[in-house]
Amino acid sequence: MAGVNQDRCPGVLRPHQAADGAMVRVRVPGGQTSGTALAALGRAAERHGRGLLQLTSRAGLQVRGLPSDLPDAFEAAVAAAGFLPSASHERVRNVVASPLTGLHGGLADLRPLVRALDDALQADDALAGLSGRFLFGLDDGRGDVAALEPDLTYRALGPDHGLLVVGADRGRAVALEDAVPALLALARGFDAARAASGVWRVRELPGWVDGLVGFAPVPVPPAPEPPLGAVGAHAVVGVPLGFLSPVQLAAVTAVAGTGAVVVTPWRSLVVGHGADRLAELTAVGLVADPTSPWTAVSACVGAPWCASGRVDTQALVRSVAAEDRRWPRTHVSGCERRCGAPAGPHRDLVAPTRDELLAAAEPRLVVHV
Numbered sequence: 001m002a003g004v005n006q007d008r009c010p011g012v013l014r015p016h017q018a019a020d021g022a023m024v025r026v027r028v029p030g031g032q033t034s035g036t037a038l039a040a041l042g043r044a045a046e047r048h049g050r051g052l053l054q055l056t057s058r059a060g061l062q063v064r065g066l067p068s069d070l071p072d073a074f075e076a077a078v079a080a081a082g083f084l085p086s087a088s089h090e091r092v093r094n095v096v097a098s099p100l101t102g103l104h105g106g107l108a109d110l111r112p113l114v115r116a117l118d119d120a121l122q123a124d125d126a127l128a129g130l131s132g133r134f135l136f137g138l139d140d141g142r143g144d145v146a147a148l149e150p151d152l153t154y155r156a157l158g159p160d161h162g163l164l165v166v167g168a169d170r171g172r173a174v175a176l177e178d179a180v181p182a183l184l185a186l187a188r189g190f191d192a193a194r195a196a197s198g199v200w201r202v203r204e205l206p207g208w209v210d211g212l213v214g215f216a217p218v219p220v221p222p223a224p225e226p227p228l229g230a231v232g233a234h235a236v237v238g239v240p241l242g243f244l245s246p247v248q249l250a251a252v253t254a255v256a257g258t259g260a261v262v263v264t265p266w267r268s269l270v271v272g273h274g275a276d277r278l279a280e281l282t283a284v285g286l287v288a289d290p291t292s293p294w295t296a297v298s299a300c301v302g303a304p305w306c307a308s309g310r311v312d313t314q315a316l317v318r319s320v321a322a323e324d325r326r327w328p329r330t331h332v333s334g335c336e337r338r339c340g341a342p343a344g345p346h347r348d349l350v351a352p353t354r355d356e357l358l359a360a361a362e363p364r365l366v367v368h369v
């Protein structure tokens, strides 16, 4: 039966012991943070761990290479940066939101809803035991978060109303002001229903979904391409393989200052009001070109940092990224668990050789005139 194992999702207070040391996962509801907070987290990562900030497919951040006995000073630094407001609920604060909401496009500014949902979640004692895999989604109407198939989604249809969607496509109308209590009531209902079965995700419990009163099939919006480059006044930059180096972080925080930085679920960052300083970001290897191989090729952590990895996936991908080839959406995994694989259609390569990986791409056509 799916999901009967113990919920092993890591958090700051429950590190995962990897081959390269302890790894912690830092929740960033809605991906919403600031240059100041990100810089503080980066300093803690450099002082106690590998120094990299790893972006996750749920718009969170991971710090790796930490001592197995996590230093109190590291936890204190994470908390001081604002990333650990609740010890009891830290692993259930899984909220993805449209990264550009309130900044550019969309039918509604859902940033206040991110804060309201996070606050209400932390105040709800009954939800402290919700699975660390359970995902809330807040889609401002552009369809980007809906494509990630969260367990529960508020999907805006206008500035003050939208759909409450359970799983992929069962929904009902809801006013924006009622969205948070409605989402939490559904989460409590699911948590009670799932207890006997041991599953973690809504899609694993279709009988519960079918039994909800007042919900009917709703259309699934088409998923837009993740943005990249200048978007209005803002910069969206890809982070190759999702690992943000100290040099890259310094560039991001220099551009953002104390302003907004948004972690996206696509291993990229929105740097608030950074559109006219894109060159500073690309100069340190961040990606603003939609044709870059880094927009199409991703990899799990792989060997040697992960003990299960049969190949060094990151080195493999870096070795081919400079090749002048056209890449279909491709994910490279070091073993069959396929960590970090994208949600949409993609070419799935498990522990490939370099030749096998190159064979997955096509040479660019060069036209001489």
Ligand code: SF4
Residues within 6 Å of the ligand: 300, 301, 302, 303, 306, 307, 308, 309, 310, 333, 334, 335, 336, 337, 338, 339
């Ligand atoms: S897919 Fe396998 S090798 Fe890659 S990070 Fe996950 S467990 Fe490790």
